[in-house]
Amino acid sequence: MSEDREVTIYDIARYLNVSAATVSRGLKNNPMISKNTRKKITEAAKTLGYQSNTFASSLRSRHTHTLGVLVPRLNSHFMSSVLAGMENAANRHGYNLIIAQSLEDVEKEKRNAATMFNKRVDGLLISLSYNTTDIHHLEPFFKRKIPVVFFDRIYPHEESTSVGINNYEAAYNITRHLAEQGCKRIMHLGGNLLRNVYQERLNGYRQALRDHHLPVSKKLYLTSTLSEQAGTEAARYILDLPPGERPDAVFSANDTAAVYCMLALKAAGLRIPDDIAFAGFNNDPISRVIEPNLTTMDYSGDSIGNTAATYLINHLKGISNLYTTDAITLRAEMVIRASSLKKKLRE
Amino acid sequence: MSEDREVTIYDIARYLNVSAATVSRGLKNNPMISKNTRKKITEAAKTLGYQSNTFASSLRSRHTHTLGVLVPRLNSHFMSSVLAGMENAANRHGYNLIIAQSLEDVEKEKRNAATMFNKRVDGLLISLSYNTTDIHHLEPFFKRKIPVVFFDRIYPHEESTSVGINNYEAAYNITRHLAEQGCKRIMHLGGNLLRNVYQERLNGYRQALRDHHLPVSKKLYLTSTLSEQAGTEAARYILDLPPGERPDAVFSANDTAAVYCMLALKAAGLRIPDDIAFAGFNNDPISRVIEPNLTTMDYSGDSIGNTAATYLINHLKGISNLYTTDAITLRAEMVIRASSLKKKLRE
DNA sequence: TTGTACGCGTTATCAG
DNA sequence: CTGATAACGCGTACAA
Numbered sequence: 001m002s003e004d005r006e007v008t009i010y011d012i013a014r015y016l017n018v019s020a021a022t023v024s025r026g027l028k029n030n031p032m033i034s035k036n037t038r039k040k041i042t043e044a045a046k047t048l049g050y051q052s053n054t055f056a057s058s059l060r061s062r063h064t065h066t067l068g069v070l071v072p073r074l075n076s077h078f079m080s081s082v083l084a085g086m087e088n089a090a091n092r093h094g095y096n097l098i099i100a101q102s103l104e105d106v107e108k109e110k111r112n113a114a115t116m117f118n119k120r121v122d123g124l125l126i127s128l129s130y131n132t133t134d135i136h137h138l139e140p141f142f143k144r145k146i147p148v149v150f151f152d153r154i155y156p157h158e159e160s161t162s163v164g165i166n167n168y169e170a171a172y173n174i175t176r177h178l179a180e181q182g183c184k185r186i187m188h189l190g191g192n193l194l195r196n197v198y199q200e201r202l203n204g205y206r207q208a209l210r211d212h213h214l215p216v217s218k219k220l221y222l223t224s225t226l227s228e229q230a231g232t233e234a235a236r237y238i239l240d241l242p243p244g245e246r247p248d249a250v251f252s253a254n255d256t257a258a259v260y261c262m263l264a265l266k267a268a269g270l271r272i273p274d275d276i277a278f279a280g281f282n283n284d285p286i287s288r289v290i291e292p293n294l295t296t297m298d299y300s301g302d303s304i305g306n307t308a309a310t311y312l313i314n315h316l317k318g319i320s321n322l323y324t325t326d327a328i329t330l331r332a333e334m335v336i337r338a339s340s341l342k343k344k345l346r347e
Numbered sequence: 348m349s350e351d352r353e354v355t356i357y358d359i360a361r362y363l364n365v366s367a368a369t370v371s372r373g374l375k376n377n378p379m380i381s382k383n384t385r386k387k388i389t390e391a392a393k394t395l396g397y398q399s400n401t402f403a404s405s406l407r408s409r410h411t412h413t414l415g416v417l418v419p420r421l422n423s424h425f426m427s428s429v430l431a432g433m434e435n436a437a438n439r440h441g442y443n444l445i446i447a448q449s450l451e452d453v454e455k456e457k458r459n460a461a462t463m464f465n466k467r468v469d470g471l472l473i474s475l476s477y478n479t480t481d482i483h484h485l486e487p488f489f490k491r492k493i494p495v496v497f498f499d500r501i502y503p504h505e506e507s508t509s510v511g512i513n514n515y516e517a518a519y520n521i522t523r524h525l526a527e528q529g530c531k532r533i534m535h536l537g538g539n540l541l542r543n544v545y546q547e548r549l550n551g552y553r554q555a556l557r558d559h560h561l562p563v564s565k566k567l568y569l570t571s572t573l574s575e576q577a578g579t580e581a582a583r584y585i586l587d588l589p590p591g592e593r594p595d596a597v598f599s600a601n602d603t604a605a606v607y608c609m610l611a612l613k614a615a616g617l618r619i620p621d622d623i624a625f626a627g628f629n630n631d632p633i634s635r636v637i638e639p640n641l642t643t644m645d646y647s648g649d650s651i652g653n654t655a656a657t658y659l660i661n662h663l664k665g666i667s668n669l670y671t672t673d674a675i676t677l678r679a680e681m682v683i684r685a686s687s688l689k690k691k692l693r694e
Numbered sequence: 695t696t697g698t699a700c701g702c703g704t705t706a707t708c709a710g
Numbered sequence: 711c712t713g714a715t716a717a718c719g720c721g722t723a724c725a726a
Contacts, residue, residue, distance in 0.1 A: 008703055019713045024705060032711060051487060054466045055406040056703030059718045064402075066445070066466075074434060075649075080427035087421060087448050091455075096462060098413070098445045101434050108438075115443060119401045119413075140398060259636060289606060289636045302422075355719055366697045371721060381695060403719030406702050 007050045015044050027052065058120065067312060068116035069099045070109065070126040072153070076256075077284045078301045079127075082151065085305025086125060093313045095122070104130040104225075110137040117141060123312045128153040130192050130225070147315050151308040153195045154327065161315075163308040165332040167197050170297045171204030173334055174279045175251055177295070179212040181342040183249035183277055187220040189234050189261070190253050198223075201253050201281070220247055224257065231260030238276075239268055248276055249340070255280035255287045255296055262290055262339070278339040292338030299332035354397045362391050374399065405467065414659060415463035416446045417456065417473040419500070424631045425648045426474075429498065432652025433472060440660045442469070451477040451572075457484040464488060470659045475500040477539050477572070494662050498655040500542045501674065508662075510655040512679040514544050517644045518551030520681055521626045522598055524642070526559040528689040530596035530624055534567040536581050536608065537600050545570075548600050548628070567594055571604065578607030585623075586615055595623055596687070602627035602634045602643055609637055609686070625686040639685030646679035 009023040016023070018037065025033050026041035044050075058064045067090055071079055083099065090097050098119060102109035109129045116124060117140045124141055126148060135155050141148050142159060154162035178186050188205045191198035202221070209216045222237060224230035234257060238246060252258035258280035262272055270276055272292055280287055283298035307328060356370040363370070365384065372380050373388035391397075405411045414437055418426055430446065437444050445466060449456035456476045463471060464487045471488055473495060482502050488495050489506060501509035525533050535552045538545035549568070556563045569584060571577035581604060585593060599605035605627035609619055617623055619639055627634055630645035654675060 006703080010703080020703090021705080021714075022712055024703095025712085028705090034711060037711085049487075051461075052465050053406075053703050055402045055411075056718090057705070059400075059402045059406055059703080059720090060705040062718080073431065075424070075427040075431040077422070077424070077427075080422040080424075080430075083427075083446075084420065084422040084448065087446065091447065091459075096445055096447065096466065098443055099430075099434065100438065100443065101431065112438075114398075118399050119443065140396075143396075263636070286633055286636045289610070289633045291638055353719080357719080367720080368698080368722080369696055371719095372696085375721090379695060384695085400719055403702090404721075406704090406719080407721045409702080 006053065007048050008053070009050070011048055012041060012044050012050055015048060016040055062120075063122050063316075064120050065094060066096045066098055066119065066121050067309065068119070068121035068124045068126075069097050070112050070116065070124065071099070071101050072104050072127060072129050074099070074101045078152075078282055081301030082127075082305035082308075085300075085302035085307075086309040087305075088302075089306045089309035089313065093310075093317075095309075095313060102129040106132045113137045114140075117146075121146070122316050123147045123149065125149050125151060125308050125312060127151050128155060128195065131194060133194065147312055149308050149312045151304055153197055155196075161311060162327040163304055163311065163330065164197070164327060165299045165304075165330050167200035168204040168207075170281070170299075170332045170334075171201035171251070171253075172208045173204075174281070174295070174297060175205045175208035176212065177334060177336065178249045178251060178277055178279055178340060179208060179214060181249070181273075181277060181340060183342065184214060185220060185245075185247045186214060186249040186251060187222070187238070187247035188251050188253070189226065189230070189257050190221065190223045191226050192223065198253055205251060219245060226252070226254045226257040228256055228260045231257035231262075232264045235261045235264030235268070238265065246276070249273075249278070250276060251279045253281050255282045255284035255294060258294055258296075259284075259286050259290045262294070273339050273342055277342055283335055287335075287337070290339070295337045295340035296335055297332050298335045299330060303330055353400065354395050355400070356397070358395055359388060359391050359397055362395060363387055409467075410469050410663075411467050412441055413443045413445055413466065413468050414656065415466070415468035415471045415473075416444050417459050417463065417471065418446070418448055419451050419474060419476050421446070421448045425499075425629055428648030429474075429652035429655075432647075432649035432654075433656040434652075435649075436653045436656035436660065440657075440664075442656075442660060449476040453479045460484045461487075464493075468493070469663055470494045470496065472496050472498060472655050472659060474498050475502060475542060478541060480541065494659055496655050496659045498651055500544055502543075508658060509674040510651055510658065510677065511544070511674060512646045512651075512677050514547035515551040515554075517628070517646075517679045517681075518548035518598070518600075519555045520551075521628070521642070521644060522552045522555035523559065524681060524683065525596045525598060525624055525626055525687060526555060526561060528596070528620075528624060528687060530689065531561060532567060532592075532594045533561060533596045533598060534569070534585070534594035535598050535600070536573065536577070536604050537568065537570045538573050539570065545600055552598055566592060573599070573601045573604040575603055575607045578604035578609075579611045582608045582611030582615070585612065593623070596620075596625070597623060598626045600628050602629045602631035602641060605641055605643075606631075606633050606637045609641070620686050620689055624689055630682055634682075634684070637686070642684045642687035643682050644679050645682045646677060650677055 009020045012023045013020040026038045100112040148160045150162035190202050193199045280294045280296040283296045287294035287296045356367045359370045360367040373385045447459040495507045497509035537549050540546045627641045627643040630643045634641035634643045
């Protein structure tokens with residue numbers, strides 16, 4: 001029954017005694033084809049078991065309906081939400097996603113960018129690795145005018161757009177919230193300052209401290225990978241501080257570090273929020289499971305992914321032509337939970 | 348400087364006064380090319396900014412170095428670990444991943460399978476949607492001998508391999524553990540029985556009950572999507588049972604449902620594990636954050652992804668030709684935590 | 695060791 | 711509305 005050769009538009013053409021060109025047009029709903037022949041073509045395609053060959057098409061038409069997605073890691077709650085959002089948007093518009101992770105390594109990021117380019121993705125969605133210092137490796141895309149959209153961990157570039165949140169403001173607000181709870185020594189667990197998100201969160205934190213006349217001390221600032229282990233180590237650091245210098249609040253740049261820090265401090269007998277208040281970032285599921293529940297910044301990875309992909313696709317379709325340096329800033333909202341509420345205000 | 352046209356092997360050929368064929372061979376490290384010309388070719392390629400065009404290559408060579416990955420949802424801890432593992436293996440062997448999610452909908456799964464086929468993936472990695480009843484939509488792959496590897500939610504098929512764990516045994520062991528803790532009325536929160544994983548977990552649970560002469564009652568079995576909401580609803584169900592009929596332990600087929608059920612029961616004043624013990628499945632991060640920590644089955648999504656992808660790639664490379672119905676079964680290990688330890692045994 | 699010539703399956707162009 | 715024909719960029723028999 002089924003043979004080893006592919007079924008091509010030529011087979012359909014021969015079958016119907018029309019030309020391959022007509023078949024091609026019929027299959028693509030080209031307007032200038034008669035209703036009748038189109039119907040015959042689609043039917044024949046089905047009975048012959050025709051499956052279009054995307055390559056041949058891409059080779060000729062020079063676009064692949066494929067978007068490249070390059071992220072630091074696939075396995076975090078935030079990132080998998082982003083990917084889910086992107087996949088949704090892409091799928092809805094007939095695009096596919098080809099996904100790779102840099103594992104926080106520039107070199108891998110470079111290699112991945114190169115393969116994405118070779119696969120001729122129509123556009124690139126990228127969130128930078130921890131130690132990326134420049135974006136020379138994206139030059140091929142810029143040169144060929146292949147649109148690049150940065151999301152979350154962005155990089156200023158005049159011909160690209162970026163999608164994220166206002167990290168400065170978010171950090172400012174959450175730090176202010178802690179200050180308003182009466183916290184005097186607020187510590188910050190931050191990430192690598194090469195990445196805008198962490199730099200901005202640090203800036204917002206600092207400004208809030210200054211505005212509330214609270215100490216901005218190097219002893220109250222730790223930078224790390226914000227992993228589980230980093231959270232645990234931060235707890236160790238805090239416990240090792242002389243009692244008078246211990247923070248009475250911690251604002252962590254992500255929920256993971258916050259939660260594992262909390263767990264370790266609780267194990268050491270500290271009470272949260274009475275001895276030390278906590279705020280995180282991301283609204284990760286664990287923030288609603290830890291006790292007391294973690295105050296955090298909620299912003300939807302799904303929306304970020306959706307927005308970034310949709311923007312890119314609109315751009316590709318020529319709907320939006322706004323090459324813009326302006327970033328698309330999505331809403332982030334503070335979710336106040338028990339971990340940050342100091343007793344004095346609760347009564 | 349840079350022009351709008353692609354740099355092709357012809358440009359390199361012209362530049363070096365050789366034939367395109369020579370360039371093609373030189374670029375692919377074809378052994379029968381002189382060291383000298385090869386060097387000149389690779390150099391010229393670099394200076395001209397040549398980037399190989401994967402399509403043209405794929406069109407000719409009929410393989411894409413791309414694997415299709417089709418999953419129910421992208422945004423779960425387990426699945427994102429699987430993807431991370433796959434990406435690792437793929438990247439290591441020079442393959443790329445094109446990823447789509449079915450959102451638990453067969454129809455979307457079908458459409459996605461079709462596009463994967465059209466994109467001519469070299470192989471397919473798939474975990475079935477909730478309501479998939481047959482795999483007719485994979486016929487195109489089977490017909491064209493494109494290898495398909497099932498993982499986690501598998502489907503028996505004589506020409507495909509599947510990668511997963513022994514769900515029956517795992518569920519049996521964890522249920523037995525609860526029984527050995529002295530639990531008499533053990534409830535099970537299960538998933539859709541169309542999917543082998545949930546059917547097998549149910550079977551293991553039932554057999555363990557029988558072996559310990561414990562009641563196997565329909566009142567002690569709930570089937571759901573195992574979402575957060577489903578967990579909360581299960582708690583409602585438990586609380587609404589007449590006191591005498593309430594379970595004294597719950598084995599949930601995933602951690603999410605277990606944790607949200609625990610939270611709701613705790614809020615209602617039940618003590619865990621004293622009033623009701625708990626065990627989950629997956630070793631999701633939340634299982635280590637909930638209090639008391641959740642006893643669960645640990646199996647690595649990363650390993651499953653890695654194994655499935657590596658197996659598929661080896662198959663493609665002809666290293667392993669074993670078309671086999673036999674499943675690859677990975678290790679799953681029980682992690683005993685406080686939530687399942689009844690008081691009597693703790694003292 | 696290198697060059698010639700053709701084909702992969704589709705779409706764009708230009709006629710009709 | 712439809713047909714013929716030429717690309718698209720690369721790989722590979724076959725010939726040199």
